[in-house]
Amino acid sequence: MTAEQNLVRIAVDAMGGDNAPAEIVKGAVEFARTGSAQIMLVGDEDALNSELTGLDTDGLPVAVVPSEGVIREGEPPALALRQKPKASIVVSTAMVKREQADASVTMGSTGAAMAAAAVVLGMTKGVERPALGGPILGTAPRTVILDVGTNVDCRPQQLVSFAVIGDVFARHFWNIEKPRVALLSVGAEVGKGNRQVRETTELLEKSGLNFVGNVEAHELAKGAVDVAVCDGFVGNIVMKLTEGIGDAMDARLRDLLDGALPPEEVNRVTAGFHELTNVVEMTGGGPLFGVNGVTVVGHGSAKATAVYRAIGVAKIAVETGYVPQINRDLEAVHAKLDA
Amino acid sequence: MTAEQNLVRIAVDAMGGDNAPAEIVKGAVEFARTGSAQIMLVGDEDALNSELTGLDTDGLPVAVVPSEGVIREGEPPALALRQKPKASIVVSTAMVKREQADASVTMGSTGAAMAAAAVVLGMTKGVERPALGGPILGTAPRTVILDVGTNVDCRPQQLVSFAVIGDVFARHFWNIEKPRVALLSVGAEVGKGNRQVRETTELLEKSGLNFVGNVEAHELAKGAVDVAVCDGFVGNIVMKLTEGIGDAMDARLRDLLDGALPPEEVNRVTAGFHELTNVVEMTGGGPLFGVNGVTVVGHGSAKATAVYRAIGVAKIAVETGYVPQINRDLEAVHAKLDA
Numbered sequence: 001m002t003a004e005q006n007l008v009r010i011a012v013d014a015m016g017g018d019n020a021p022a023e024i025v026k027g028a029v030e031f032a033r034t035g036s037a038q039i040m041l042v043g044d045e046d047a048l049n050s051e052l053t054g055l056d057t058d059g060l061p062v063a064v065v066p067s068e069g070v071i072r073e074g075e076p077p078a079l080a081l082r083q084k085p086k087a088s089i090v091v092s093t094a095m096v097k098r099e100q101a102d103a104s105v106t107m108g109s110t111g112a113a114m115a116a117a118a119v120v121l122g123m124t125k126g127v128e129r130p131a132l133g134g135p136i137l138g139t140a141p142r143t144v145i146l147d148v149g150t151n152v153d154c155r156p157q158q159l160v161s162f163a164v165i166g167d168v169f170a171r172h173f174w175n176i177e178k179p180r181v182a183l184l185s186v187g188a189e190v191g192k193g194n195r196q197v198r199e200t201t202e203l204l205e206k207s208g209l210n211f212v213g214n215v216e217a218h219e220l221a222k223g224a225v226d227v228a229v230c231d232g233f234v235g236n237i238v239m240k241l242t243e244g245i246g247d248a249m250d251a252r253l254r255d256l257l258d259g260a261l262p263p264e265e266v267n268r269v270t271a272g273f274h275e276l277t278n279v280v281e282m283t284g285g286g287p288l289f290g291v292n293g294v295t296v297v298g299h300g301s302a303k304a305t306a307v308y309r310a311i312g313v314a315k316i317a318v319e320t321g322y323v324p325q326i327n328r329d330l331e332a333v334h335a336k337l338d339a
Numbered sequence: 340m341t342a343e344q345n346l347v348r349i350a351v352d353a354m355g356g357d358n359a360p361a362e363i364v365k366g367a368v369e370f371a372r373t374g375s376a377q378i379m380l381v382g383d384e385d386a387l388n389s390e391l392t393g394l395d396t397d398g399l400p401v402a403v404v405p406s407e408g409v410i411r412e413g414e415p416p417a418l419a420l421r422q423k424p425k426a427s428i429v430v431s432t433a434m435v436k437r438e439q440a441d442a443s444v445t446m447g448s449t450g451a452a453m454a455a456a457a458v459v460l461g462m463t464k465g466v467e468r469p470a471l472g473g474p475i476l477g478t479a480p481r482t483v484i485l486d487v488g489t490n491v492d493c494r495p496q497q498l499v500s501f502a503v504i505g506d507v508f509a510r511h512f513w514n515i516e517k518p519r520v521a522l523l524s525v526g527a528e529v530g531k532g533n534r535q536v537r538e539t540t541e542l543l544e545k546s547g548l549n550f551v552g553n554v555e556a557h558e559l560a561k562g563a564v565d566v567a568v569c570d571g572f573v574g575n576i577v578m579k580l581t582e583g584i585g586d587a588m589d590a591r592l593r594d595l596l597d598g599a600l601p602p603e604e605v606n607r608v609t610a611g612f613h614e615l616t617n618v619v620e621m622t623g624g625g626p627l628f629g630v631n632g633v634t635v636v637g638h639g640s641a642k643a644t645a646v647y648r649a650i651g652v653a654k655i656a657v658e659t660g661y662v663p664q665i666n667r668d669l670e671a672v673h674a675k676l677d678a
Contacts (some may be wrong), residue, residue, distance in 0.1 A: 001598065008393060080390070081677040101660045105635075139583070139584055139587035139588070139591075152525060152533035152534075153533045153534050175387075184576065185572075186491060186571070186572055186575040186576065186579075193491060193572065194491040194492045194570075194572045216579055217576040217577075217578075217580035217583055218579040218582050218583030218586070219577035220580065220582065220583065221580055221582075221583025221584045221586070221587055222583060222586070222587060232525070233532065233573070234572070234573060234576060235523075236525040236556075237523065237525065237556040237573060238556075238576065238580060239556075239558065239575070239578065240525075240556035241556035241557065241560055241577060241580060241581070242580070242584060244556055244558065244559065244560025244561060245476070245478055245555050245556030245560045245563070245581060245584055245615075245616070247560070248476070248478035248560055248647050249588065249615055250477075250613065251614065252611070252612065252615060253608075253612065254594070256607070256608045256611045256612065257608060259606070260600060260604055261599060261600065265599055268594045268595070269592075269596065269599070272591065272595045273526070273588065273591065273592065273595065276584075276587065276591060277584070278586055282341055318616070
């Protein structure tokens with residue numbers, strides 16, 4: 001047990017996601033086999049033990065933590081939290097709060113994960129509600145874009161907070177020393193755009209970040225900057241449009257290649273293509289931003305491999321101390337702007 | 340000359356665009372060969388006559404109208420209009436105003452075309468500045484999206500005007516009887532989105548249009564609605580992101596196919612793919628919306644075929660009477676909302 005005591009402890013919501021619990025348990029156990037994290041599977045005890053029976057987990061750092069109920073995609077998060085206080089997402093998030101785990105990971109409802117994180121872990125000072133983001137474009141796998149979530153009406157100060165969070169993300173996850181931070185806008189000239197962009201530009205110029213001005217969407221797709229900041233309305237449209245174009249292209253590509261290549265070659269080409277518009281599947285998931293703890297949220301359709309990867313993201317987040325760094329940087333930047 | 344008097348008369352800005360005047364003249368002359376429009380090439384007289392010399396234009400309904408100077412992409416439009424009052428875009432737009440032409444077509448600076456149209460033709464009542472739009476997604480070639488231009492901060496009333504314009508566009512260009520009109524937003528539920536969407540939803544529900552609520556970006560990419568309304572900030576990002584993803588995918592596809600298919604087959608597949616993200620090249624161009632006359636603006640990189648198609652768009656716009664229809668519908672809808 002000595003070794004385990006130094007392992008990063010990950011609470012995995014084993015009930016969340018389209019393929020729960022089977023694929024969640026499978027991916028988590030695979031991660032445990034690396035010996036680099038202690039896995040705590042949170043969910044219905046009988047169901048989880050039954051899944052584990054089929055896998056060889058002898059001696060692995062895997063434990064089961066009981067919970068009651070699941071919050072499904074589409075349930076109103078705030079109401080669901082009150083109705084199901086022992087749901088798997090609540091219990092796994094609470095383990096982080098109580099320092100029984102270093103991070104939590106879920107493939108379940110993003111809304112529920114955000115609500116649980118906001119209520120249980122609390123918000124980082126300077127952030128009004130949890131933000132979502134990450135490298136959402138496969139054509140720009142080293143560009144973090146945020147917010148892509150629920151912050152649809154943003155004041156300039158919020159966008160500055162997103163810039164700070166993205167800056168820390170790029171430094172901690174990708175070791176970029178001075179990430180180029182830009183505002184997603186409709187013209188390349190600094191300050192060109194809507195009122196929100198113009199007002200945020202003034203603040204970012206004083207922020208001390210490596211603010212490089214605006215990035216236009218076609219340059220964004222090429223990975224021209226390290227951090228692209230936008231409100232959640234624009235960011236969510238960017239994310240979903242990319243998925244939609246990718247799906248349509250996938251279908252068209254199969255049509256065009258049909259008969260011209262053997263089926264296995266068609267699969268190779270379309271798979272290489274698919275990742276360009278479905279980067280979340282490649283990374284497994286991304287951390288919620290702006291909450292006082294590490295919660296990684298993946299895609300509802302995740303299978304074992306994506307779960308494995310999401311746990312890896314959580315581990316890096318813990319090991320690099322990115323949450324305390326965000327807190328320090330947010331405080332410093334907002335103090336500078338208020339001065 | 341009797342036949343010509345009944346032909347639609349198109350003033351073509353022969354100096355605008357990266358490939359002017361050669362490709363513009365070539366495309367316009369090709370259109371004249373159909374015998375379905377009278378073409379007036381506006382530009383430097385010597386240059387145009389020299390281009391025409393190389394083409395067999397005997398007996399074709401093609402004339403040259405002299406102008407002085409060109410407004411280039413990137414010049415501040417308002418200033419350029421004052422400095423170059425006889426520039427080709429000004430002269431061709433003025434011909435529409437003076438009823439010497441039924442429509443104008445340009446591959447030059449979009450900003451200059453918009454400024455010339457606003458100043459020379461004047462704005463439609465209920466529209467503050469010219470809007471841009473059209474079927475900008477190749478994966479949704481029968482969905483008109485607007486604004487994708489310079490209306491970056493919009494009041495709800497402006498978005499209603501865009502909805503009316505898009506509705507007329509879908510009826511006149513595509514013969515869709517009751518176009519499904521939607522707001523581009525971040526959730527499928529009616530009214531879900533930012534403040535702008537919520538406020539505009541209230542108005543559209545009373546507008547008498549076939550308002551179907553929100554469309555999310557992945558559904559937009561599949562052509563789920565006929566008209567998608569957004570402000571120019573969001574629309575411009577949608578348009579440029581699509582181009583950027585397309586370019587990146589094009590490059591990736593060539594890599595994936597290299598060696599697996601003969602070069603001519605690679606070209607066939609990538610060409611079939613390219614049009615999914617570059618629909619403007621396929622349509623040639625789209626009309627400026629909200630001005631009192633028909634001006635079709637194409638891509639600066641247009642070659643003869645795209646010019647030919649843009650002239651075709653202008654011809655349909657004239658023949659279907661879409662500008663007077665927009666004026667009537669805008670008046671009716673805003674009267675209904677004010678009541």
